[in-house]
Amino acid sequence: MRQVRHLLESKQLGVVSIAPESPVIDALKLMADHGVGAVLVMEAGRKLVGILSERDYARKVVLLGRTSANTPVSEIMSHQVVCGRLGDTVDQCMQVMTEKRIRHLPILEHKEVVGIVSIGDLVKAVIDEQQIELRHLQEYIAS
Structure with missing residues (x-):
């Protein structure tokens, strides 16, 4: 099973973040500009203090x-x-996200944010892995 570190290596977009004192409209513009459903809330651009999702906006604004x-x-x-860790597997992350009913999982290494994965990233990874396995099985049967 693939680890989160492999997913982050293949992602084009880095971490999208905003300061806690910024107005919500700026966070919404960031999400729209980057095509994401959540932004990390970081103090001084380094310390993770929260996460803001479209769900938060809909329910609280x-x-x-x-x-x-x-x-x-x-x-x-x-x-x-x-949060998750670089060494976590896709399955582990999916389990945590399902149990906690969340769609975005920041990934930390040495207490610093190194990336974020969405439930969509994880589902894509599972589908990709299943397609590879299916191809190997078809090749095995055909040989």
């Missing part, structure tokens, strides 16, 4: 009648961030 321009990211971000 739109439904509560707040405005994106006047609400700081820190007021609506998820403060308790579940």
Whole structure:
């Protein structure tokens, strides 16, 4: 089974982050510009303090009648961030994300963020691995 480190090596996009004092509208623009569903919230660009997802926005801004321009990211971000490690397998990450009902998993090494994987990244990795296995089985049967 592939490890997260292999997924991050093949990803084009690095970590998309924002400061906690930034307005939510800036986070939404970042997500739209990079085609992602969440941004990491980092203090001084290095310390992970939260994560802001489209789900957070929908539930904590739109439904509560707040405005994106006047609400700081820190007021609506998820403060308790579940993280993975480079050595974790795709299956381990999928299990954690399913149990915690999350769609994005920051990856840490030595307490520093080195990347982020989405549930879509993990599903793609599983499908790719299954296709390789299927091809090997077909080659075995044909020989």
